[in-house]
Amino acid sequence: MSQEMLNIRELYKDVRVCSNCRMAINKSAGCNKVMCTSCGQLFCFRCCKTINGYDHFKNCRLFEAADMTDWDKEMIELQNGIQMRAQKQPLGGTIRCPKCRETNFKDDEKYVFCWACRTSYCTLCKRIIQDKILKRGHWGSPECVGFDH
Structure with a gap:
């Protein structure tokens, strides 16, 4: 029930009421x-004032980066973190196996195979990846980068 309440709260977080x-x-x-689907009234989604045309947007922005949701901001930060981690260990370099600590050649951007202990692991989170199906969707996933929501 609490999860359902959290879902409802998230759905209505970015809701405005027609004036x-x-x-x-x-x-x-x-x-x-925005045009109300019920009565056809035009209004500004940011300030909820009734408008006619685009003159209102000289003072209130028509498009703005601040209109991004918290989820969008977190996903951008997540992408930047992934890129930074990937750049620290470029292709052609070496990387240590998290299981046996053997040095391996990095020939793949996402996964490295350790020939000493015969395991594959993710280059971002250093977790051992056993299954080929899991390997396809693991790299950069919320689980991989530690994003818990």
């Missing part, structure tokens, strides 16, 4: 000029 008919409106993409 005319009080209908809840959610915007998933696009500009801040």
Whole structure:
């Protein structure tokens, strides 16, 4: 039940109410000029003021990076972290096996096979990857980079 409440809270986090008919409106993409699907009223999604045309957006931005959700910001930070970790260990370098500590040649961006202990491991999180199916979707996944949501 608590998970359901958290899901509902997340769904309504980015909801605005129409200034005319009080209908809840959610915007998933696009500009801040929104039309209510119930009454047809145009309003600004950022400040909820009733508008007519685009003159309102001289003071209130039509598009803005600040309109990104917390999820979008976290995903950008996650991508930047992945790129930074991958750049620290370029292809052609060596990397130590997390299991046996043997030095291995890095010939793959995502996974390295250790010939000494015969295991594959992820270059980002250094976890041993056993299954080929898991190997396809592990690298850069939320589990791999330690993103718990």
